[in-house]
Amino acid sequence: MKLQQRRISFHLIEFMWKPIRVVSANFLERISEPASRFHSDCLAYRNGEITQAELITRLPHVAMVGDSACMGAYISSIWGTFWRARSCRGNNWFLDTNPAPAGIQSVSKRLEEFTPFVAIECAGIGALVDHEGQRRNVFRRILRTRNFSGQIGDLLTMKRFPDLTLISIGHNNVDWTWWCAPAELEQPEKRLQQLSRCFREDFARQMRRLIARARTQRHPVAIVVYGLVNFGSYFRGREIAERLRAKDASLYPHLQTTYKYLRSFRPAYRANLIRLAGMVNEELRAMVSDLNGELADNTNVQLHYSDALATADLSRVELLHPIDGWHASVEGHNVLAEVAFRDLEPSLEFLGLK
Numbered sequence: 001m002k003l004q005q006r007r008i009s010f011h012l013i014e015f016m017w018k019p020i021r022v023v024s025a026n027f028l029e030r031i032s033e034p035a036s037r038f039h040s041d042c043l044a045y046r047n048g049e050i051t052q053a054e055l056i057t058r059l060p061h062v063a064m065v066g067d068s069a070c071m072g073a074y075i076s077s078i079w080g081t082f083w084r085a086r087s088c089r090g091n092n093w094f095l096d097t098n099p100a101p102a103g104i105q106s107v108s109k110r111l112e113e114f115t116p117f118v119a120i121e122c123a124g125i126g127a128l129v130d131h132e133g134q135r136r137n138v139f140r141r142i143l144r145t146r147n148f149s150g151q152i153g154d155l156l157t158m159k160r161f162p163d164l165t166l167i168s169i170g171h172n173n174v175d176w177t178w179w180c181a182p183a184e185l186e187q188p189e190k191r192l193q194q195l196s197r198c199f200r201e202d203f204a205r206q207m208r209r210l211i212a213r214a215r216t217q218r219h220p221v222a223i224v225v226y227g228l229v230n231f232g233s234y235f236r237g238r239e240i241a242e243r244l245r246a247k248d249a250s251l252y253p254h255l256q257t258t259y260k261y262l263r264s265f266r267p268a269y270r271a272n273l274i275r276l277a278g279m280v281n282e283e284l285r286a287m288v289s290d291l292n293g294e295l296a297d298n299t300n301v302q303l304h305y306s307d308a309l310a311t312a313d314l315s316r317v318e319l320l321h322p323i324d325g326w327h328a329s330v331e332g333h334n335v336l337a338e339v340a341f342r343d344l345e346p347s348l349e350f351l352g353l354k
Contacts, residue, residue, distance in 0.1 A: 027116035063162040066123035093336035200283035222347035227281035227310035241325035
């Protein structure tokens with residue numbers, strides 16, 4: 001059989017609210033080289049012993065679970081946001097659909113320097129760390145948002161389980177003023193403690209579902225849990241954007257629209273949002289430590305907490321999207337990709353990918 005490469009890189013195999021899969025553009029060319037670890041699989045494909053789908057299944061699979069902080073999203077008009085929520089995929093710090101060196105130097109582009117692979121994007125705008133079975137509000141139902149439990153459920157139903165799963169979610173959960181009683185706005189300590197505790201419980205429950213499936217795999221599985229982004233430095237950048245808009249109303253046209261979706265972004269509530277994000281990150285670190293204790297006798301699963309995003313300097317206004325001053329700009333995604341990838345070295349070594 002003549003070896004013909006089928007161009008399926010950045011082809012959306014699954015669309016809309018379902019996870020999408022993207023395979024490296026030149027994977028056939030690369031695995032046809034005798035030095036490739038997948039050379040024998042390539043020969044099997046050339047000899048008609050396996051199909052191209054089976055060949056792709058044998059490549060490393062890397063999944064991203066998250067919210068809009070790891071998507072190429074931004075807030076604008078209601079209809080614009082609605083369409084973007086259902087159609088935007090790629091062009092973010094995990095997956096960029098533009099051929100290198102253009103666009104974002106995403107984690108996926110950096111991984112392709114080591115190996116061809118399949119990227120799986122599960123993230124969704126407005127996604128929350130939720131209690132499984134919890135009813136979504138009207139806004140999230142319209143957007144067909146997949147919360148954390150739904151995204152984990154998507155992974156569990158996949159016939160080919162990912163080798164590496166990156167998790168960056170919870171940024172919407174720190175909107176502490178949502179459904180907040182007036183008295184709690186004045187004295188929020190009890191509420192912040194309750195929110196961080198519930199966050200950990202909900203997160204841990206989904207992690208145990210994921211780990212249970214990972215333990216059944218015959219191949220090594222690595223899972224990286226990222227802490228929430230550095231909100232302290234982020235708000236310093238946003239304050240600059242607010243001052244610029246005060247001088248020129250044409251800048252950041254939907255900067256104020258942010259408050260319709262995240263009330264806690266208002267200046268009066270930011271300090272406690274930053275506190276809550278720090279509390280959540282400590283809960284995530286402790287949760288991963290506890291789960292690793294449960295994994296002590298398991299050699300095929302590696303679980304790692306990363307503070308890469310939590311310690312990144314996001315204070316430059318250029319890192320914010322020019323429309324909403326909320327989500328990351330292209331330059332912002334480049335910064336997130338760089339720090340996120342840097343912390344993947346232990347996982348890549350564990351998987352034998354580096």
